[in-house]
Each structure stands twice: as structure tokens, then as C-alpha cells.
Amino acid sequence: MLAAGAVAAVPDLSGLGPAGSPAAARAATPTPSPTSCDGYTANGYGRTQADYARVGLDADRVEAWEDGFRTAWTNADPHVFEWWYSDFTGDDGTVVSYVIRTRLHDGFEPDQTVADRKPGVSVIITDPDGTNHKVVKTYDWDDFSSSTERCDVRVGPFRFSGDLKTYHMRGTDGEIAVDLTLTSLVKPFRPGTGILFLGDTDKYLAWLAAVPSGRAEGTITVDGKKRAFTGKGYHDHNWGNISFPQYVDHWRWGRGSVGKYAVIGTAMHLREEFDAAFAPVLLVDDTETGERVLASYSTEAITAAESDPRPHPDPAYPKDYYAKVDWTYSDGDDHATLTMTDTDKLITAMQYVTDPTAAQQATLAKLGIDEIWYTRYDTDVVLDLDTSAARAGGTGKGTLENAQFGLSSSPPKG
Known part of the structure; x- marks a missing residue:
């Protein structure tokens, strides 16, 4: 039995449409066709009144339904994807990632088919010595359910x-x-709005950091042996209706802790067809007071430079990857820098489209993409804050990921 407000993601669900009820209407992302004079933001996170009205969001607050099943009414479209992600850093150095998804490849592969419409789970437990333990499985839709009212x-x-x-x-x-x-x-x-629409189309990517930083506790079991877990955690939620290779050149994303400060840095670089747009985020929270110290997604205030090229530990990876990212923030008298540098502890690395279909081969050739890789490492974090809200500096730990759509498109050394 499903809880109130929940739906099963069966193939005919999209036939219900977003107009059946208020809950259904807000579960989907409204997609009127904008024009350049409508006041919408293209190739960047929505920030105008028109942007907020377009997707039915409040500029001043996040509501629980935003973490619900946002693609419920378009789930039958094989290009639509959604996932709920969380990662944890244990006090003892253990790292845990936990993901529930609605697509086999999370939008990383173009030309998805109906056969790729498989819900799944990924659980990775990385011991302090770097040993990985994984559960990566797909299921049938009869084994899946989700609420549109909240994350469930x-x-x-x-x-x-x-x-x-x-x-x-x-x-x-x-x-x-x-x-x-x-x-x-x-x-x-x-x-x-957390939603990035591409040009004047209804194609989009959405991101919500539901828990930028939290306290984690409970148990994990590895090789049948249960042990207590305490530490820090994070949860975000992503969904969209176009595969990443169609519009993303590459992105970097990292999160971590420096003393009482929780930090998130993102740098998404779009393809030339979408103005080679840069979509950054820099977030700093005081976890002791709960105060938001810095929250910016301004392309004028934030820069991100990648450097420290290293050989990738996977021999199949043919290029150096950039192990360090420096985010710099400057707005009037407020300044901050966030540096994340990969350690030798690899959490996960995945190569996509290793056996492309004819349609995928044609699309990748058209896009000029040779390979698609995703890599995430344990990382060292350095933060320097000089703002009206806080002046502080220090070092800490976190995780840093690299999603690259075409290895020859790496940025120049920073």
C-alpha cells in the first residue's frame, strides 16, 4: 500500500497529466514555451519573477513537495531522469553514498530507450583504507513507489x-x-528556482540541495558485520528531461566541512550551442548557528579554475584529469576562496556509453564526444572567508566530482 499522496511509477502514469489535481500540477515542471522577451532566464538558474511563476516556486522558501517525485507525470519519457542522492562522511573516515534513481544511467547517456526506464539503487561504502563495498541494482516498476508530496x-x-x-x-x-x-x-x-532551462526551449535540469549539511547517525553493515556510524551528511535531488551530453561540456561539484562551516561549490560549463554558459554555485553555512554565511550563483561574482592535472588511476581513462578546483568569490568588500583537491582515495569512477547503439554513435559523433566519464574522490578542503557575515579560514575534508562529456574538452590548466 502507498501512503497518501504517493504514486507508483508505472508506465502509464504520464497519461494522468499535470492537470488532474493541485498536487499533480506542482509535481511536474511547467514548461510553457518562452521567448527572449518573456523575462525568462536562459542557460542559467532562474532568478526573475517570470522564472519563479513559470515553475510555481516561492523565491523565499523551499517546500517539502519540492523534494517529492517531480517527474511523476512525464516518467514514461525515456529521456526524463530523476535521482535522490545522499552522502555521508563518518567520524572514522568511512564514506557512504546512497542513491535511488529512475533511470539506468541518470541522464549521462544520450538516446535512451524504453528499455532503459529502470528504477535502481546505488550504495557505496568506502572504508577508511579506501576499500569499496557496493550494491548497484535495477528493479521493476512494481518494486518502485514515490510520493509527490515529499521525499518518500x-x-x-x-x-x-x-x-x-x-x-x-x-x-x-x-x-x-x-x-x-x-x-x-x-x-x-x-x-x-534551481531549474536551468536551455535557451528558449522547455528542456531543463533541476537541482535542490534539500540538506546542504546535516548530522548523521545510525549503522552500516559490511560483509555481514554491523557497526555504528556517526558523522556528517548531505542530501540533494536532481531531475531533468534532456541527457547531459546534449548540453553539458563538463561540471565540477564538491562539498565538505571546514570546522563549523559547511561548504558547497559547483561549476557547470555548458556547450557552445548554449552560449558556453557558466553556472556556478558557492554556498557556506554555519552549522553551529544555522546561519547562511554566503549563498551565490552569480556569474559576475564567482570564478572557478581547475588545475593540478594527474594521470587517472583507471588505465582506461586516456587523459589527465584535473584534481584541484579553486572557487573565488568577490562582491564589493566581500571575498571568499574555496579550494578542493583530490586525495588518493577514489570513491567511484564510471565510464558511460562503452557499448553504444547506432543511434548513440551517431549522436556522439555529431556532438564531437569521444568518451563520457564520472569520477568522485575524497578531497581536502581549504576555506578563506572575508565577508561582513564571517571572517574565518581553515582546512577540512569533503568529496569532489568530475563529470566530463568528451575528454578532449578539458579546460586549460588554471
């Missing part, structure tokens, strides 16, 4: 539920299990 998504024996304040991630597969509770220490965050 289930696939097989795994469940991800919460209300913007407290979340639970639970599930067991063989000798691996997680039973974790994440309690938010700060407010949710989205950059503007």
Missing part, C-alpha cells in the same frame, strides 16, 4: 524518506546494509 521513495528493499529536516535511508542487500538518519543543521538551498 522506495525501490526494492531500499527507502529514502524525509521532510527537509530529518531523513532516513534504509536498506539491505546480502551482506551490505545501511540504516542512517540525517538531521539537517541548516536551511535547504536552491540557486534561484
Whole structure:
């Protein structure tokens, strides 16, 4: 049985349409066709009144339904994807990532088919010594359910539920299990609407940081042995209706902690067809007071430079990757720098489209893409704040990822 406000993601769900009820209407992302004079933001996070009205969001608050099943009414479209993600850094150095998704490849591969419409789960537990333990599985739609009113998504024996304040991630597969509770220490965050529309189309990518930083506790089980877990955690939510290779050149994303400060840095670089636009985010929260110290997605205030090229540890990866990202913020008298540098602890690396279909081969050739890679590392973090809200500096730990759509398109050394 499904809870009130929940729906099962069966193939005919999209036939219900977004007009059936208020809850249904807000579950989807409204997509009127904009023009350049409509006041909409193109190739960047929405920030105008027209942008907020377009997607039915409040500029001053995040509501629980925003973390619900946002693509419920368009789920039958094989190009649509959605995932709920959380990662945890244990006090003992253990790292856990926990993801429930609606597509096999999370939008990383072009020309998805109906056969790729598979819900799934990914759980990765990385021991302090770097040893990885994984559960990566797909399921049938009969094994999936999700609410449109809040985050309450289930696939097989795994469940991800919460209300913007407290979340639970639970599930067991063989000798691996997680039973974790994440309690938010700060407010949710989205950059503007959190939705990036491409040009004057209805194609979009959306991101919500439901828990930018939280306290984590519970248990994890590896090789059948249960152990207590305490540490820090994070949860975000992504969804969209166009595959990343169609519009993204590459992105960098990292999060971490420096003393009482929780930090997030993102740098998304779009393809030339979309003005080679740069979509950055820099977020700094005080986890002791709950105050938001810095929250910017301004392309005028933020720069991001990548450097420190290193050989990738996977021999299949033919190019150097950039192991360091420096975010710099400057707005009047307020300044900040955030530096994230990969350590030798690789959390995950995945190569996509290793056996392309004829349609995928044609699309990749048209886009000039040779390979698609995603890499995430444990990282060292350095923060320097000099703003009216806080003056502080220090070092800490976090994770840093690199998603690259065409290895020859790496940025020049910073």
C-alpha cells in the first residue's frame, strides 16, 4: 500500500497529466514555451519573477513537495531522469553514498530507450583504507513507489524518506546494509528556482540541495558485520528531461566541512550551442548557528579554475584529469576562496556509453564526444572567508566530482 499522496511509477502514469489535481500540477515542471522577451532566464538558474511563476516556486522558501517525485507525470519519457542522492562522511573516515534513481544511467547517456526506464539503487561504502563495498541494482516498476508530496521513495528493499529536516535511508542487500538518519543543521538551498532551462526551449535540469549539511547517525553493515556510524551528511535531488551530453561540456561539484562551516561549490560549463554558459554555485553555512554565511550563483561574482592535472588511476581513462578546483568569490568588500583537491582515495569512477547503439554513435559523433566519464574522490578542503557575515579560514575534508562529456574538452590548466 502507498501512503497518501504517493504514486507508483508505472508506465502509464504520464497519461494522468499535470492537470488532474493541485498536487499533480506542482509535481511536474511547467514548461510553457518562452521567448527572449518573456523575462525568462536562459542557460542559467532562474532568478526573475517570470522564472519563479513559470515553475510555481516561492523565491523565499523551499517546500517539502519540492523534494517529492517531480517527474511523476512525464516518467514514461525515456529521456526524463530523476535521482535522490545522499552522502555521508563518518567520524572514522568511512564514506557512504546512497542513491535511488529512475533511470539506468541518470541522464549521462544520450538516446535512451524504453528499455532503459529502470528504477535502481546505488550504495557505496568506502572504508577508511579506501576499500569499496557496493550494491548497484535495477528493479521493476512494481518494486518502485514515490510520493509527490515529499521525499518518500522506495525501490526494492531500499527507502529514502524525509521532510527537509530529518531523513532516513534504509536498506539491505546480502551482506551490505545501511540504516542512517540525517538531521539537517541548516536551511535547504536552491540557486534561484534551481531549474536551468536551455535557451528558449522547455528542456531543463533541476537541482535542490534539500540538506546542504546535516548530522548523521545510525549503522552500516559490511560483509555481514554491523557497526555504528556517526558523522556528517548531505542530501540533494536532481531531475531533468534532456541527457547531459546534449548540453553539458563538463561540471565540477564538491562539498565538505571546514570546522563549523559547511561548504558547497559547483561549476557547470555548458556547450557552445548554449552560449558556453557558466553556472556556478558557492554556498557556506554555519552549522553551529544555522546561519547562511554566503549563498551565490552569480556569474559576475564567482570564478572557478581547475588545475593540478594527474594521470587517472583507471588505465582506461586516456587523459589527465584535473584534481584541484579553486572557487573565488568577490562582491564589493566581500571575498571568499574555496579550494578542493583530490586525495588518493577514489570513491567511484564510471565510464558511460562503452557499448553504444547506432543511434548513440551517431549522436556522439555529431556532438564531437569521444568518451563520457564520472569520477568522485575524497578531497581536502581549504576555506578563506572575508565577508561582513564571517571572517574565518581553515582546512577540512569533503568529496569532489568530475563529470566530463568528451575528454578532449578539458579546460586549460588554471
